[in-house]
Amino acid sequence: MDEFGASGTALGRPAPAAVRAGLMPSGFASPAQDWFEDRIDLNRHLIKDITSTYIVRVSGHAMDGAGISDGDELIVDRALQPRDGSVVIAVLDGELIIRRLRITNADPSTNTAGTGEGTGTSVALIAASSAYPPIPVPDPDDLVIWGVATRCLHHV
């Protein structure tokens, strides 16, 4: 990543640890030195593609029922194809809105966004709390999905 001038910040590589296991101590060799393993790196486990992954923060309670609360952070992959049931970030009236994508299609094999020219497809953005009515999407082709949430960093 370095050779492409990546910035070593939030989503980049981990900062180099000043002291790493396995370095030779001056006294006794560590009995663990041959079993050295890198520490768990959340970037590696939670992020599939760093170039398409963004972290966003949730504001509001519409997704409470899905375990996504006000103030939680979400890992969002912009490159994923949204499907029926995906928790998506949609662009609505110039704002980023989080909802669950609901695609109902006569032919379930084509349940993806942006393919709704055919008849019988209806698309809506659904909240996970009954206090928020579904947002209908009259023309699915007009729907702009900004990204698909893959993980919620829920504050417990």
Next chain:
Amino acid sequence: MSDPAPPTQPGPGSAASPLSSGVALVDVNNFYVSSERAFDPSLEGRPLVVLSNNDGCVITRSAEAKALGIPMGAPWFQIAEQAKAWGLQVRSSNYELYGDMSARVMEVLGRYTTDLEIYSIDEAFLTLDGTHGEQHVTGRIIKASVRRNTGLPVCVGIAPTKTLAKLANRWAKGNPNFDGVCHWDLVPEDQRQSLLHRLKVTDIWGVGTRNGARLNAIGIDTAWDLAAADPVLIRKRFSVVLMRTVLELQGTPCITSIESTGNEQVFFSRSFANPVNSRDAMQQALSVYAQGAASRLARKNLQGRVLTAFAGTSPFSTGTKSSPSICIPLPAHTANPLDLTRAAHKLLPLIEEGVPYIRAGVIITDLQPVGTQDALLTLDLDSGANTGQTPGKDAGPLLHEIGQKFGRSSIGLGHAGLKAGSEWTMKRDMLSPHYTTKWTDLPVVKAQ
């Protein structure tokens, strides 16, 4: 002189093989504007300008802002009053955001080539193999892929040479029929000729206005004229650099990839006598180190394109540990202490106030000898936002020389020249959040 490039034939020198190697120039359309819009969809369709350092003047305009008649380089204070009436959106340069988006774009591009040459923050040359048709398909895939991963629109120009790739890219941008991807060799010959006849010679990448006037004086007015010129004559009357441009227009690649100097780097780092625990003090230290590195580059007659700045607390301290580092792509190869200092200062937001740092430094990588390439590569056809031109281009050697004569701390930029510099911060009153690099600045999605 022969035609610039034969139609639908493999590039010169590879006629025997159905496979050839092409050069793609990929650049982001209106990079700063597009980066802002990628995180703030409300800016879509509205006139938007991005201001230069210290909110000085307009350096990028959206199409809507251009339509309002706002000129490139317009001083902000002159248009500020009308901004509201126009509904004009204004942003300070968010280099943190642009730097990260640039890195994402370059990483995506790197997946489609074995030879990626980052030319500026928003453009890169890629070597593409395969037939012309395959190269064109790859160009389309690249465009879609960058869009999907980053939300940024790019245009792709593919040709046998960099100069022609630059031309094809510009064509792709200007003519919607290309849908953003133009392969020079797949365009019918008559259309290419007509384009070259229409283009002023100064529109060619690498031909400056000064050369332009001199070329006009000997009857070379259009790109076509230059492509038809005798390279030897051009070398005699002008320079070897311009001769290369002629050859490239004729389809012979000769602006080669910048010679890699391996893993060579300039590393300038010191441990502090006393821990530094404020951003202010760190800024001074980074200024000194960046200029130390600049001086070292000048001494070796080298320029670098990537700067890494870092700092660290003591590994033995029991308090807060912090080892921030940041990697900054420079606008072009440079040894200019102004560029390097500015880049090194990008580390500052990552410095935690009150934490005792015991060391800091800068590393300059991607080095090349001065004068090999970038003098030629500073022309930008469209935006002007990324010309790579920096005021004080010759400051490096001069400062180095004075430092040699009168001692290292006799002269310097900003903090590096003075014992206690005045408070200096870049003015960015209309800055958008650092959406991708700062935890407190994450984009907010509404669950309302």
